[in-house]
Amino acid sequence: MQTLDNLLFGLEVALTLQNIAYCFIGCLLGTLVGVLPGIGPVATVAMLLPFTFNLGPAPALIMLAGIYYGAQYGGSTTAILVNIPGESSAVVTTLDGHQMARKGRAGPALGIAAIGSFVAGCIATLVVAFFAPPLAEVAIKFGPPEYFSLMVFGLIAAVVLARGSVIKAIAMVCVGILLGLVGTDVNSGVIRYAFNLPELMDGIGFVALAMAFFGITDVVANLEETDQGDVYKERLGSVLPTLQDIRTCFWSIMRGTSLGSLLGILPGGGALLASFAAYMVEKKIAKPPRNFGEGDIRGVAAPESANNAGAQTSFIPMLTLGIPSNPTMALMIGALMIQGIQPGPQVMTERPELFWGLVASMWVGNLMLLVLNLPLIGVWVRLLAVPYRLLFPAIFVFCCIGVYTVDNKVFDIYVLAALTGVAYVLLKLDCEPAPLILGFILGPMMEEQMRRAMMINFGDITVFVRHPVSALFLAAAAILMLLIALPSLRAKREVALQE
Amino acid sequence: MHIRSPRDFWSGLIFIAIAAGFMIGARRYGLGDMHQMGPGLFPTLVGALLVVLGAVVALRAFVIEGPPVPRFYLRPILISVVAIALFGVTLQHLGLIAAIAVVVLIGVLASRESRPLEVVGLVVLLTVFSVAVFVWMLGLPIPLWPDA
Incomplete structure (x- = not known):
């Protein structure tokens, strides 16, 4: 029962007074910012990053994770009450959740979202605890060719599973990789693409990049749209779902959890895909009478469970392989690097307190969210009344301060301003920012692994297909590309992502 | 074509x-x-x-049909970019308190709905909050005032 021992060890780490406090603050802040409409989890995590700089790696990671699932949870509150998804994974929650709110059942909708998320979180925590260590053990044996191919596979899978044009998404990955190469080349010491600016020697600031693409550009997009949504103004009744509700939802929660846990592990999966898939499945196989789209409580329970499970299992590739499956995980990697830790399979053996502390804190955090959200829901509801004209200048301030405090460099703020312009144009041209962020994080690692692979194998490029594991990853990537090119499947994907 | x-x-x-x-x-x-x-x-x-x-x-793009490029609304994007850049300039020379005032006062122009009185309140609130939380509580090394 190695895992059990490890979990107990993790609980010891997570249950120190200090870490409980940071987990609590993380959940609270995450929910707070997540509830505010127009700020997604990526921007939330990026904005709240400065809160973690002075902490050690373990409390920092615990707090960031708390912020992440707090933001997830807060997003669903906004979705149900205002019909604005606070983040993309809550889009499906708006369908039935907001209908429930309009029928006077906002309370139970919020309640079942919290309960579903809690159950899903508990189960997903176990999935992480059991799945991650064996995966890390395999990954630690990977040589440079395997790693390189794994990253190629991860990036391809991430763009195939995401929305929008695949070719454009891969192009965005390349742009991200190129931007990631700016700065000093660790191998030769040559400074690349820095335009003689000493500030660019360390590369483009990751936080500035993430905030430009996910924080400020979102604000600008929101300012361009004038509709204010449909704010729920009535008094909220009891948030406790009836026993009948829970009975109806039990299997939906279970199905959502298993689907979410599975999809979260996949690159590009995470919360978004999980919630969409869970809703689709629920629509097909839930017991009649079904009235999805008109306020079926199962239409809230399943995707909410799924997105929480997915959010949690998406930590698996990040922690075991050092590969982010979505932009939030890319930010986590960025945060770990700021703390001086290179994410990868070695983290689990070298820093067990980090890994198991985080896993255990996920469970603690989920419990906190439940305790925090059911009684405090009234407070969150009042937050929704804050008009956007007051909110967005605050976002500017926090983004600017956040970017500055990463390195205490004013230059990073100029980078933020410049990249915001770039991000705006790309957004208008319908180029997705998520692949760019993933490419940015993985670019330098890919270059490094490719170099090593070439060095060991005397420049023989066939090594990527001669090593079986590496060949497997590349084949999987190729199959994914072929599948997406097939017209029939392509149509299905469009439908799935559109619904 | x-x-x-x-x-x-x-x-x-x-x-x-x-x-x-x-x-x-x-x-x-x-x-x-x-x-x-x-x-x-x-x-x-x-x-x-x-x-x-x-x-x-x-x-x-010559073969596949696609939607037109959506309108660029210059006001929000330009003002946002300028406000952020000026935050940097001001922070460097005049410190955080002035920088927050600058980014808020310019930033609010990005929206037509901003109201003068609220903006003043917002500046005060954000300044107090940022200084208290980031500088005093978290101890982040951000200059508050201009270097003498």
């Missing part, structure tokens, strides 16, 4: 331009060979891939 999907067409051109920039820059850094990859080689490879992808996206 007729551009049917302007968004794709322009994205393709932008991709090609970015790739070309990086590839031209890479020539100065030394390509090395496949055995010992120089600092310029990887950007060149990725750039080449990006050129191909950009060309496909741009050429595809």
